[in-house]
Amino acid sequence: MAGAKTEATVKARADLALNDEFLRKAVRFTTERLRNGKKKATDEHGNWEDWRERGKQIRLHTIAHLDYYLNLFVNNARANGVHVHFATNTEEAVKLTLDIAEHAGAKSVVKSKSMVSEELHLNHALESIGVEAVETDLGEYIIQLAGEMPSHIVIPAIHKNRYQIADLLSKEAGYTLPPDTTALAGFVRKKLREKFLDAEIGMTGCNFAIAETGSMVLFENEGNARMVSTVPKTQITLMGMERIIPSWSDLEVMATLLPRSATGQKLTMYMSGITGPRRSADADGPDEMHIIIIDNGRSLQLGDPEFQELLNCIRCGACLNACPVYRHIGGHAYGSTYSGPIGAVLTPSLNKNIAEWDDIANASSLCGACYEACPVKIPLHDMLVYLRRRKVESGNGSKMESIGMQGFATIMGNSSRLGGVLRLGKLGQKLVVRSGVIKTKLGPLKGWNTYRVTPSLPKESFRDRWDTLDQELKQGLKQMEPSMQNRMEELVRKRELDEKQGKGGHGHG
């Protein structure tokens, strides 16, 4: 899957995305729909800030005591008859999965949506030992047939239109299917029904794990997660080590935040709590249940004051829908399992590989929309700044930028030097100015001018006009109406008073 990364940088991949008209429209339309849905759902529910704060507190508390809660979960799950395993990294998780698949004599595995499984590139590994891996979420199934990666955490096939999907499914069916949503979904239902009943193993992710009872909770709309955890003989659940919440009562808060933030639903069509394998007298449910608890870089965030809150993430995708950059370039441009603002921070943090992934942190306008959207209040925009700082500190900053910054300091540090440079610039730009703007993509202006134009330096700069302005201003103040002057002075006095009392600040609350 990572092999799909043909272009090295976010910028190169974004160029590809920007060229694809349909993708751009689809991403904008979908994110808009999800964002409006969220807004409507949260407004209707009311007291949204109180719920966000509660969600954040529960997640903070659990992560701060993760050794206690994870251990409690594991012991309870074992007592329920689950085989619990631990994987430090991708290799260990894959090895465990393949071991289980071999012992189950599996020929095929049906999977419901799991971001962890995407992290592990499990399908490929399973196929290498001759086990067919079938994604059963409608969107995931489509992109699996296309051999692509998900482009959105909630709607993975956002970038495909119905004609492309009809082509893919027709190839699978062996006859031509019409580009009609109902017909296409109907074919998938029938096709995957057989797979569910045939497969020896069902594989799921895990939205939440309840420590006090050792249960795992799944949210979904299609029913495929219920299928894979009900029909096959063996169930494997892949779970990030941070998915824990203490109790079922805490699940009410997560169930209030997650569906509303993800799709604007009051609750997903199905929410399932699974506590161990089938009881001996039950006639369905798995005979054998495995939970693989995966670290894969997560624990690196523990105890890191700048990034520990990343582990609070409940994978709703609201930050993607809110992000102006994601909405413009789509998920594939991020070139990793997790896209959008959360991906921009999570990917380098999980990989602890700032040098390779640094450009993702730069693909952000730092506008803070992601933080506003986050149901558990993760300060993603702050983290993006921390990442950029770490990148520069680790010597992976951009050389051009460093030289630029040094030059800026040299010039700005001395006013006559600045005046000289501006005069030079006015002369120099004559070579590149066309109808009052600079459009050249030569040299340092290439990046900026690809999507916009640089204004030319004005004939008379602000600096040139300063003396005149200064005079006018002083005159103007003298002539100010007394009532206006009083009001201005009142404002200044009030501000000074507030600052003395430590109130206010500069509005960056």
Place this chain on the structure above:
Amino acid sequence: MADTHKQWLEELEAESKVKQEQFMNDIASKLRHPRMYDKPNHPFRGAPDFWNAFEWSEEERIQAFTDNFLSVGGHVARLGSMDEVKSFIVQKAEEMSAKYVIRQNQPELDALGLESALTGSSVSVWNTDDEQYWRARAAEADFGIVIADHAVAYTGSVTVLSAPNKGRSVSLLPTVLIIIIPIERLKTRLGEVLVTFDEAGREQLPAGIHFISGPSRSSDIENDLTIGVHGPGIVYALLVE
């Protein structure tokens, strides 16, 4: 073979227990505290207090449940008695010419006498014969009939719990799902149902607890809503006095 499988699982468990200690010690050291073995004080457990005080009257609950369930494409009927439930099911089965019906094995459903009333359909009762592959019986069924253990008005959800006589497949695999909800089981908030699982404790929990809030759906193809992707596409909630 059985022995070697058991041995293999035991080996895995031994490895897992070693790894568990490493994992927990590593977490504790990264969090810079000694390993925690005692339950920490959790001041923010569950929903905010103002929410826990919120409760609707029975009429409001019925109205809200109905509105929510209809809004996602489900169907709701309010019926006066179990006799009315019986006629409702018989009528629907005839209307849609249901050939195979599967139901949970519960006394309330036995009392409906569907086996004799549904002349055009074959009715099977979950897990009444050890020789059957019950999942396949549920998969071929046109109708699945279940009784809700709980229901939640605020989210428009129904809760079904698994048991030897109550299959998870019955509410999942048939094309049409009929859920009978005794009205006194309809609560206002999700938390009122969830807290019962905390109170019951681990050992009392069934393997499967499922909240169902309407028909199976997907918007994965061009954001176009499709009903009945994997689970039942037609769902009737019958609120019974």
